[in-house]
Each structure stands twice: as C-alpha cells, then as structure tokens.
Amino acid sequence: MTRIVQSLAEISASYDALFCDLWGCLHNGVTAYPAAVAALQAFRAKGGRVVLLTNAPRPAEFVKERFARMAIPDDAWDLIVSSGDAAQDAMFAGAVGRKIWHLGPEKDNGFFTSIPAEWEGRAKIERVSFEEAEGIVCTGPFDEETETPEDYRATFLAAKTRGLKMLCANPDLVVDMGDKRIYCAGALAELYEDMGGDAIYCGKPHPPIYDLARRKLSASFGLPEDGRILAIGDGILTDVAGAAGEGLDCLFVTGGLAAEAFGPDVEAPDSDKLEPWLDDQQQAPLYAIGRLR
Incomplete structure (x- = not known):
C-alpha cells in the first residue's frame, strides 16, 4: 500500500540522492512552487544530491536558462539531466539517420545547435526538409498553443509510407502550462505509432535517461x-512507471497531472481514491504526497 506523507523530510533520511521531476513537481511551467524549492534545499543542506530529471526535449543548458525567471535557485539542485540530452545522444549516434526533419517549435533549436563535447567532430547531422529527410526528430508540435496531434495525421501517413523513424525527444503526452494543458512530443509519437510508424524514446520511463543520470x-x-x-x-x-522499471523507490506527487482524481484538496490526496486509482494504473509507488514540500 502506498504511504501518504506530508513532507519529503519524513522519508529523506533513507536516501542519498533524488531523481526529481521538474514540471508539475518543482514548477508549473511559469513559476516555481516555493515549498518544493525549500524541500530540495533542505535535502541538499543535509548532504543529499538532487538530480533534476526532466522530459524536457532541450539539452540541460537550455533547461537551466529558464530557472531565473521561474525563481528556481541554484542551491536547490546539483545536476540537470533531460530527455533532450539522452535523445541527442541517440540522434548523433545515427538512430534515425543523418538527414533530419525537425518537428517542433523554434525554442527547441538548441537540440541541434548545441553539440555535446563527446560528439564534436564526429558524424554530422543535417537538418533538411521533410521531403529530403531520412528520419524525424520530434520535440513537440510546431505551435504548442493551438495544435493537436490530429493536425499531423496526413504528414505522419506520408512519413510512415516512406518508413521514416521518429526520435521522440519528450515522451510526455501533455503538460500544464500554468492553467493551460498542452500537447507534448509523446502525444505525437503515440499517434505515429498508432498509425504504424516507428518511434524511439529516450526520456522517462525509458532506460536511456536513467542511465545518463547515473x-x-x-x-x-x-x-x-x-x-x-x-x-x-x-x-x-x-515518473512512476520509470522508477518501477529501474528498481527505484518513488514519491508520487498527486497534485500534478492527475490532481482531480484524488479529491478537492490538492495538498491532501484522499487515500480512498488514491489506492483504487493506482490499482487501475497497475502502479504501486512507495510514497505519495499532495505537493512536493
């Protein structure tokens, strides 16, 4: 049975390091949650290490660029490891070819322009038109404010017909940007697979991002x-399925994407609602908390 805790401090003495999600745990896409920041600061103050493990499709350096305006201080974390980092490794290794069509917003261009030191001077990746592409790198919709996966059905049919593989740089299906829910690359890759296309994932819950974090x-x-x-x-x-697959204990933050399932108080999940919901999801995290604090 999943134990509901009131704070990270209740259980933190049992751990030396955290693999902590960003969106929905530390911030809402616009600003940080002060109590979550304080919890991570307290964990580090006692000698713990905090790895921010995020499915953001951008390399870590671009993830960090947003921290100042979201009020995430440097003393709340030690390392950032992103799905973008892990997917970059796969792309430069040639997982979807060398001539790549990028499906995603301009803000994700750093995925291609910031080359990791270990890949400098090695085989080049060329961004090309869809018609010239050997493969697809998907970091999200072109316009995440208005578009849905269905907007890409015709393009995906053409891609599947040509046998193009898609490298999905963010396995998340949706995230909440403040009060607005937007589609992520994972929702596009899911549709592509449903249509018979081949998608490759490197972020949570898949092993590459955990291997990189370790x-x-x-x-x-x-x-x-x-x-x-x-x-x-x-x-x-x-987060939860990935932790289970890696044999890691997990603290499930119920006040994020699925908050409405656990009662009216986002800070206090109803255990009578939580347990059957987890059973239905076939997941059993060791701990749960309303919001990280």
Whole structure:
C-alpha cells in the first residue's frame, strides 16, 4: 500500500540522492512552487544530491536558462539531466539517420545547435526538409498553443509510407502550462505509432535517461546504491512507471497531472481514491504526497 506523507523530510533520511521531476513537481511551467524549492534545499543542506530529471526535449543548458525567471535557485539542485540530452545522444549516434526533419517549435533549436563535447567532430547531422529527410526528430508540435496531434495525421501517413523513424525527444503526452494543458512530443509519437510508424524514446520511463543520470551523478559525486535513490514525479506513466522499471523507490506527487482524481484538496490526496486509482494504473509507488514540500 502506498504511504501518504506530508513532507519529503519524513522519508529523506533513507536516501542519498533524488531523481526529481521538474514540471508539475518543482514548477508549473511559469513559476516555481516555493515549498518544493525549500524541500530540495533542505535535502541538499543535509548532504543529499538532487538530480533534476526532466522530459524536457532541450539539452540541460537550455533547461537551466529558464530557472531565473521561474525563481528556481541554484542551491536547490546539483545536476540537470533531460530527455533532450539522452535523445541527442541517440540522434548523433545515427538512430534515425543523418538527414533530419525537425518537428517542433523554434525554442527547441538548441537540440541541434548545441553539440555535446563527446560528439564534436564526429558524424554530422543535417537538418533538411521533410521531403529530403531520412528520419524525424520530434520535440513537440510546431505551435504548442493551438495544435493537436490530429493536425499531423496526413504528414505522419506520408512519413510512415516512406518508413521514416521518429526520435521522440519528450515522451510526455501533455503538460500544464500554468492553467493551460498542452500537447507534448509523446502525444505525437503515440499517434505515429498508432498509425504504424516507428518511434524511439529516450526520456522517462525509458532506460536511456536513467542511465545518463547515473553516469553524471557518478562522475560528479559518486553513485549511491539504487536503494538510496528516490525518484519524485507526478507522471504515472513516466515518473512512476520509470522508477518501477529501474528498481527505484518513488514519491508520487498527486497534485500534478492527475490532481482531480484524488479529491478537492490538492495538498491532501484522499487515500480512498488514491489506492483504487493506482490499482487501475497497475502502479504501486512507495510514497505519495499532495505537493512536493
């Protein structure tokens, strides 16, 4: 049975490192949650390490650029590891070819222009038109404010017919931007697969992002045993399922994407609603909390 806790401090002594989700846990896409920031600061003050593990389709350096305007201070985290980082590795390794059509907004162009040091001077990636492409890199809709996956059905039919593989840089289906829910790359990749196309995923819940997080944590601070790493997130299909697949304990933040399922008080999930919902999702996180604090 999942234990509902009131604060991270109740359980933090059992862990040396956190793999903490960003969107829905630390911020809402516009501004940080002060209580979540304070919880991470307190964990670090006692010697813990915080890895911000996000399905953002941009490399970590571009994720960090938004922190100042969202009021996320540097002393709340140690490392950032993004789905964009893991997907970049796959792209430069040639997972979907060398001539790439980019499906995504201009804000994600850093995925192509910021080349990781380990890939400098190696095989080049060329961004081309859809007609010239050997593969697709999807970081989201072109216009995430207005478009839905259905807007791409005709394009995906043509891509599937040509046998193009799609590298999905963000497996999330949706996120909440303030009060607005928007589609992510994962929703586009899901439609492409439903239509018979081939999609490759590197972010949560898939292993590449966890492998990268462990490597970076080990290189910087030494790697604790998996039993001393706590995953934190609000995505049942990404954060919670990913933690289960990696053998990590998980703190499920109920006040994120699925908040309406657990009663009227976002800070206090109703256990009578939580347990059957988790059973229906076939997930059993060790802990749950309304909001990270």
